[in-house]
Amino acid sequence: MTFRTILRHLREGAKNVIRNGWMSFASISSIVISLFILGVFLVLSLNINALAGQVESQVQIQVYLEPNTTKEQREQLHTEIGNMSEVSKVEVVTKEEGMKIFRENLGEDGKELLSGYTEDTNPLPDTLVVDVLEPTTIPTVAKKIEELKKTTTEKVIAKVKYGEGTVEKMFAVTDTIRNAGLIVVAGLAITSMFLISNTIKVTIIARRREIGIMKLVGATNHFIRVPFFIEGALIGFLGSAVTIGILFTGYYRLVKLTQVELGLMLIKLMPLQELWLSVGGVILGLGVLIGVWGSTVSIRKFLRV
Amino acid sequence: MIEMQDIWKTYADGTHALRGVSVRIDRNEFVYLVGPSGAGKSTFMKLIYREEVPTKGQISVNGFNVGRLKQRKIPYVRRNIGVVFQDFRLLPNLTAFENIAFAMEVIEAPRKLIKRRVSEVLDLVGLKNKANSLPAQLSGGEQQRISIARAIVNNPSVIVADEPTGNLDPETSWGIMNLLEEINFRGTTIIMATHNKEIVNTIRKRVIAIEGGQIVRDQVRGDYGYDI
Numbered sequence: 001m002t003f004r005t006i007l008r009h010l011r012e013g014a015k016n017v018i019r020n021g022w023m024s025f026a027s028i029s030s031i032v033i034s035l036f037i038l039g040v041f042l043v044l045s046l047n048i049n050a051l052a053g054q055v056e057s058q059v060q061i062q063v064y065l066e067p068n069t070t071k072e073q074r075e076q077l078h079t080e081i082g083n084m085s086e087v088s089k090v091e092v093v094t095k096e097e098g099m100k101i102f103r104e105n106l107g108e109d110g111k112e113l114l115s116g117y118t119e120d121t122n123p124l125p126d127t128l129v130v131d132v133l134e135p136t137t138i139p140t141v142a143k144k145i146e147e148l149k150k151t152t153t154e155k156v157i158a159k160v161k162y163g164e165g166t167v168e169k170m171f172a173v174t175d176t177i178r179n180a181g182l183i184v185v186a187g188l189a190i191t192s193m194f195l196i197s198n199t200i201k202v203t204i205i206a207r208r209r210e211i212g213i214m215k216l217v218g219a220t221n222h223f224i225r226v227p228f229f230i231e232g233a234l235i236g237f238l239g240s241a242v243t244i245g246i247l248f249t250g251y252y253r254l255v256k257l258t259q260v261e262l263g264l265m266l267i268k269l270m271p272l273q274e275l276w277l278s279v280g281g282v283i284l285g286l287g288v289l290i291g292v293w294g295s296t297v298s299i300r301k302f303l304r305v
Numbered sequence: 306m307i308e309m310q311d312i313w314k315t316y317a318d319g320t321h322a323l324r325g326v327s328v329r330i331d332r333n334e335f336v337y338l339v340g341p342s343g344a345g346k347s348t349f350m351k352l353i354y355r356e357e358v359p360t361k362g363q364i365s366v367n368g369f370n371v372g373r374l375k376q377r378k379i380p381y382v383r384r385n386i387g388v389v390f391q392d393f394r395l396l397p398n399l400t401a402f403e404n405i406a407f408a409m410e411v412i413e414a415p416r417k418l419i420k421r422r423v424s425e426v427l428d429l430v431g432l433k434n435k436a437n438s439l440p441a442q443l444s445g446g447e448q449q450r451i452s453i454a455r456a457i458v459n460n461p462s463v464i465v466a467d468e469p470t471g472n473l474d475p476e477t478s479w480g481i482m483n484l485l486e487e488i489n490f491r492g493t494t495i496i497m498a499t500h501n502k503e504i505v506n507t508i509r510k511r512v513i514a515i516e517g518g519q520i521v522r523d524q525v526r527g528d529y530g531y532d533i
Contacts, residue, residue, distance in 0.1 A: 005413050019398045213394050216354070217408040217455065218384035220377070 005223075013230025017238075023203035024235055030199040031239025031290065032246070034192030035283050039247040041188055042279050045181030050270050052174035056135035059167055061142050063128040064159040073156050074126060080148060081130055086141050089131040098124040125158055136171055138162050189286060197294030200232060204298040211302045221303045228295045236291020240284045247283070248276060306332050307353060307463065307494070312362035314348050314518075322348035323359075324518040330496065332462070335489045337505050338498040339529055340515040346498040349515060350465045353496065354386045355379050367462055384412055387456025387464040387493075391471035393448040395440040395455075401447075402427070402436040405455045412459060426454040430484060446477035450484065457488055464488065466497040470504065482508055505529040 017024045063081070065074060074092065082090045093101070099122050103114055117123065132141050142162045149157050204211075214224045255269045307330040314323040322345045330336055338346045351357040352364055355371045364372045369382050395404050402423055409419045427433045430450040440448055449469060456464055466485065470478035482504055489495045499505060505512060505528060512527025513520055522530065 002413060004416070008410060209394070210396055213396060214407075214411065215380070216383065216388055216394070217411050218380045218382075218459075219411040220380045223380075223411060 009226040009230055012227040013234060016227060016231045017234050020203060020207070023206060024231075027199045027203055027235045027291075028239045028242065030195060031192075031236060031287055032243050034188075034195050035240060035243040035287055036247060038185065038188045038192055038286070039243055039279060039283055041181070041185050042282060043247070043251055043275065045178075045185055046275050046279070047270055048177050048181060051268070052177055053135075054268070055170065056174060059135055059138055059162065059170075061130040061132070061138060061145065061160065061162040063130060063145055063157060064161065065126045065128070066155050066158045067125055069126060069156050074128075077148070077156055078128060081128060081145060084141060084144060086132050086134065086137045087130055088133045091129040091131075093127040093129055095122050095124040095126050098122075098127060138167055139164070192286075193290050193293070197290060197297060200235070200291070200294035201298040204228065204295060204302070208302055211299070215303075224303065225296070225299055228299045229292060232291040232293075232295030233288050234291070235295075236288040237284070239291070240287025243287070244280050244283055247279070248272060306330065306365075306367065307496075308363075308365050309352070310363040312352065312359045312364055314345075314352065314357065315360045321518050323352075326362075326515075326518070326520055328513065328520060328523070330494065333489070333492055333494055335486070335495045335510040336497070337510055337512045337527070337529075338496065338515060339500070339505060339512055339531065340521075341531075342500075344515045345518040346515055347467060348518075350388075350467055350496065350498060353463070353465055354383055354388050380411075384459055385461050385463070387453075387459070387461040389449070389452055389456050389464065389466040389469045391468040393440070393445075393452045393472075395448055395452055397440055400437050400439055401432060401443065401451045404440070404451055405458050408455050408458050422458060423454075426458050429457075429487070430454045444477075445473050446480060449473060449477075449481055453481070453484060453488070457493065461493065463494045463496065466495065468498055468500065470499065470501055475503070478504065502529040502531065 063077075065077075078090055078092065081087060099114070099117065102124065103111075106113065130141065130145070132138055139162070142160050142164075145157070146160050149155075211224060252272050255271060258269060307328075309326055309328050312323050312326040313321070315321050326345075326349065338349060340346055348357060352359055352371070353366055355366075355374060359372045362372070363370065366382065367385055369378075371382060374382060395401075396407065399407060405423045405426060406419050409422060414422075424433065424436075427436055430453060432447060432450055432454070435443060435447060435451075440451070443451065449472075453464075453466075453469070456466075464485070469485070470481050473481065478501065485495055485497065486508065509526045509528075512522065512524050512530070514522035514527075514530060
């Protein structure tokens with residue numbers, strides 16, 4: 001294929017989009033509608049994912065120490081836990097700090113309740129608060145810490161707590177949400193591929209005659225196919241671009257409305273700049289892919305004989 | 306040169322379109338194909354430009370065994386055959402000029418050459434002033450001239466015309482015939498299926514009559530031979 005021919009194909013492909021104005025419009029509309037629905041679900045599932053991640057990352061392991069633990073013992077344990085590969089952070093909360101947090105949490109009501117406890121009668125133990133890199137490893141890490149009890153002759157660890165049972169259930173729920181989101185998005189992606197390629201098929205059937213004439217004057221199959229291929233890609237690209245425009249404008253306004261104007265801090269939406277690349281990439285990639293695939297598959301039928 | 310040897314064509318629905326046709330058409334001949342509708346004229350022509358393949362028998366066009374042509378070689382054989390239809394088959398979205406140029410773009414001719422050659426054939430068919438008109442803006446006769454221009458633009462050795470005057474009024478038909486004669490005079494073989502008695506009886510050429518899928522008559526300077 002010469003450079004001139006490539007230019008001709010590009011020109012023809014672009015011209016065809018304009019020449020078959022209404023058909024292109026139909027294809028682009030169907031791409032926009034399908035991809036928009038897909039996009040909404042994609043954004044939704046990304047947000048739910050982020051939310052699930054946020055909830056998960058709040059899970060920590062509390063290691064309560066025996067009341068008579070010395071500072072050296074505590075520091076040794078601190079390093080031992082800190083050396084575990086799954087652990088991201090170990091924080092010491094001394095009993096004084098613990099009481100302070102306790103008082104803060106209880107607020108006004110606690111003033112009276114906790115008034116009897118002074119520095120000497122503080123019943124709270126020193127605590128190590130352990131954060132992990134991957135929330136799902138919490139139960140394993142907790143077990144590992146539990147096992148440290150056996151290696152030391154002196155009793156240092158009183159209790160290891162991480163919300164056993166509850167945490168496992170929560171992970172099950174967030175996992176389900178993630179998988180459901182994935183299935184919905186994948187299902188929508190496949191549906192829109194068929195819907196769109198069908199529309200493109202109709203536009204190509206309408207041009208059977210044109211293809212017949214091309215063949216009659218001696219065009220090779222390749223020569224016939226390439227402009228349709230480019231046309232499909234262009235339609236897919238235009239469709240995705242419009243979708244992205246609508247979706248992102250809408251989402252941006254939604255974020256602004258809920259987070260800034262209404263101050264709904266309870267539902268924390270991801271800011272647009274955190275998801276535009278992945279969502280935009282998926283929509284654009286899928287749109288162009290569908291456009292090309294739809295036209296290539298449809299045209300193959302007419303190229304026999 | 307076109308040569309058919311004992312050609313049989315049976316369609317998938319069981320229709321026997323051609324039964325044992327043998328014929329030889331030499332370079333630069335002008336041949337009328339006559340016969341009732343459904344006799345096999347269209348199949349005869351389709352075999353030449355490889356729209357159909359024979360069920361049995363051998364057909365060669367310009368030395369190519371078109372019955373056994375590899376799929377990817379078909380386009381190259383078609384480039385040497387111009388086809389003209391009763392219904393013109395122009396691309397409705399392209400101007401007259403673009404419709405003709407299209408046949409040259411397909412064979413990847415240089416743009417300069419396309420421009421020159423398309424003007425040349427537009428001149429030949431007498432429609433230089435209609436270059437930028439769309440098919441819908443042209444009369445039937447003009448559209449057929451454009452389709453003939455498209456058929457000859459790549460200098461094919463053969464023109465196959467399936468009732469080229471079928472949709473045209475008598476006066477316009479004579480104009481088209483003059484054009485085809487002129488093209489034939491310049492060295493192109495012409496095979497034309499027609500039902501036009503007056504034309505066949507006036508412009509005397511070789512006549513091949515097909516009935517029931519067989520050649521029933523082949524005259525050098527024949528007449529139409531049917532009442533309608």
